[in-house]
Structures are given as C-alpha cells and as structure tokens.
Amino acid sequence: MPEATPPASLCVPYASYLRVYEPLAAFPEPERSHWARYAERPERPTYQVELRRSLGDLLPTPPMPVPAHESADAFVTYVDGVLCVCPWRTRLRGWQALGDLAEELPLPVLDAVLPPVVRLQASADYEEWRERNPDARPWIRTGTWQVPLHWFALFADEERSYEKGSGDPATEAGAPALRYRTPMVQARRRLARALKALRDALDEGALIDGLVDVGRWLEEFHPRSLVELDYGGLVHALPADRLDADHSAADVAEGVEALRDGDGVRAGEAYARLVERWRAVRERQFAS
Numbered sequence: 001m002p003e004a005t006p007p008a009s010l011c012v013p014y015a016s017y018l019r020v021y022e023p024l025a026a027f028p029e030p031e032r033s034h035w036a037r038y039a040e041r042p043e044r045p046t047y048q049v050e051l052r053r054s055l056g057d058l059l060p061t062p063p064m065p066v067p068a069h070e071s072a073d074a075f076v077t078y079v080d081g082v083l084c085v086c087p088w089r090t091r092l093r094g095w096q097a098l099g100d101l102a103e104e105l106p107l108p109v110l111d112a113v114l115p116p117v118v119r120l121q122a123s124a125d126y127e128e129w130r131e132r133n134p135d136a137r138p139w140i141r142t143g144t145w146q147v148p149l150h151w152f153a154l155f156a157d158e159e160r161s162y163e164k165g166s167g168d169p170a171t172e173a174g175a176p177a178l179r180y181r182t183p184m185v186q187a188r189r190r191l192a193r194a195l196k197a198l199r200d201a202l203d204e205g206a207l208i209d210g211l212v213d214v215g216r217w218l219e220e221f222h223p224r225s226l227v228e229l230d231y232g233g234l235v236h237a238l239p240a241d242r243l244d245a246d247h248s249a250a251d252v253a254e255g256v257e258a259l260r261d262g263d264g265v266r267a268g269e270a271y272a273r274l275v276e277r278w279r280a281v282r283e284r285q286f287a288s
C-alpha cells in the first residue's frame with residue numbers, strides 16, 4: 001500500500017528542530033554511496049513532507065507512533081562545495097519522542113492518544129533494536145512549542161535567516177521560515193564559552209544541564225559538519241512582526257557576555273526578554 005500522507009492543508013505540529021548535516025565522507029559504505037546517489041535526484045522530500053509523513057502514521061487505528069521501517073530520506077545541503085547530509089532517522093526519533101511524550105502528557109490523555117498496548121509494543125521493539133545498534137544517535141532533535149533556550153547559544157545573530165514566504169503555508173516556498181546555520185566548530189566554541197560563563201556565575205540548573213546534553217550530542221559528529229536551528233512549525237504560531245523582531249540568539253549572546261563581565265543586571269534583563277518571549281509562545285498551546 002502507498003504510504004499514508006495527510007492532505008497538504010493539514011496544519012503541521014508546532015515544533016522546532018536542531019539538525020546536524022555531516023559531510024559525505026563521515027558516512028561508512030554502503031550508506032555513503034546511497035546518500036551520494038540520493039543527492040543527485042532532481043526532486044527530494046521537503047521539510048513539510050517529513051512532517052506530513054509523521055502525521056500520516058497517526059491516522060490509522062491503532063496509530064503507528066513509530067514507522068515499521070527506517071527512513072531512507074535525508075535533508076542535503078552543500079557547504080563550500082562539499083555535500084553534507086542530515087538523515088531523517090524517523091524511526092529512531094519516533095521511539096525517542098514516545099519517551100518524551102510520557103513525561104509531557106497526563107496518563108489519561110496519553111492513553112487516549114496512544115493506547116498502552118501500542119506503547120508497550122513500541123518500547124519492546126526499541127529495546128531489541130538498541131541491542132543491535134548501541135551507538136545509534138539521531139541527526140535531528142525536536143522541541144515542542146518552543147525553541148529550547150540553550151540551542152540559541154550555538155548561534156550568532158548574523159547567522160539568522162528569516163523568509164516571510166508567499167503566504168501559502170501549504171507549500172515549502174510559501175511558508176515562512178526562520179533558521180540559523182553555523183559550522184560545527186563555531187557551535188562547539190560558543191557552547192563551551194556559554195557553559196563556562198554559566199558555571200562561573202550560577203548554580204547547576206536547567207540551562208547548564210541543557211548545554212551539557214547538547215554538547216555531548218554534538219561531539220558525536222564530524223568536526224566539519226553544519227549545525228542548523230529551524231523554527232519549523234513555530235512560524236505558524238507567531239505573527240510576522242513577532243518573527244521579524246525575534247533575535248533570541250542575540251539575547252542569549254548578550255546574556256552570556258554580561259555574565260562574563262560580571263554584569264548580573266544586564267544578564268538578567270536579557271534572560272527576562274527570552275523567558276517572556278517564549279512563555280507567550282508556549283501559552284498558545286493551550287489557547288482555544
């Protein structure tokens with residue numbers, strides 16, 4: 001049977017993404033040859049297609065929270081003439097998302113969305129798969145109804161790209177897009193600087209834990225990779241003027257610099273701007 005895909009008009013989830021694009025040389029054979037051939041295709045699935053396919057798995061009864069087979073698709077880009085690849089790995093990410101969902105939803109709601117028998121089978125499949133693939137890791141991380149604040153520490157404001165789109169959100173070109181891209185070496189350097197500033201000024205907390213976690217993840221990839229932060233479906237939750245004025249990476253950089261200078265007042269002001277901006281976004285999750 002053909003893969004179930006929701007109609008183009010279906011609203012995609014309000015999620016953001018942190019992606020790593022690795023150079024082709026980082027992949028072993030035969031995967032390297034697969035991605036080389038894949039990149040030569042005249043047409044490849046877009047960001048919107050990936051989202052709609054994931055939604056399509058939730059349409060059957062019972063739903064399929066995790067695909068039966070791993071995706072052979074990827075996002076590709078060129079960095080200084082070098083092909084870089086970000087595999088979707090939707091099956092692995094589906095398993096990991098199930099664990100996060102259990103922490104975010106009350107049990108009655110979770111049971112209504114995904115029956116216990118479905119979750120138990122998915123968990124058993126994941127454990128069996130992990131035994132065969134102990135070193136597997138995703139190239140994509142997801143944030144729901146937010147961009148985790150520590151992600152912004154990897155980027156500079158001048159690496160920000162905002163496209164307003166043509167006004168038709170059902171198409172890739174028509175949807176707005178807000179993204180940051182930076183070389184891996186810069187992302188790691190900024191993360192280390194932010195982590196040191198926070199540890200010198202603050203007790204252990206969520207921001208420090210988040211930086212440590214994402215730092216360990218980045219260490220798994222080739223040093224010449226490209227790191228991308230994509231607002232994804234969040235662009236549909238915010239009006240154009242709010243997106244245009246959103247310079248969260250600049251606020252994080254200012255806060256880090258203020259901590260390094262010992263200016264707690266300026267650091268607090270930068271953090272307050274961030275918290276207020278993203279609280280307003282998260283509140284839309286519960287709006288009627």
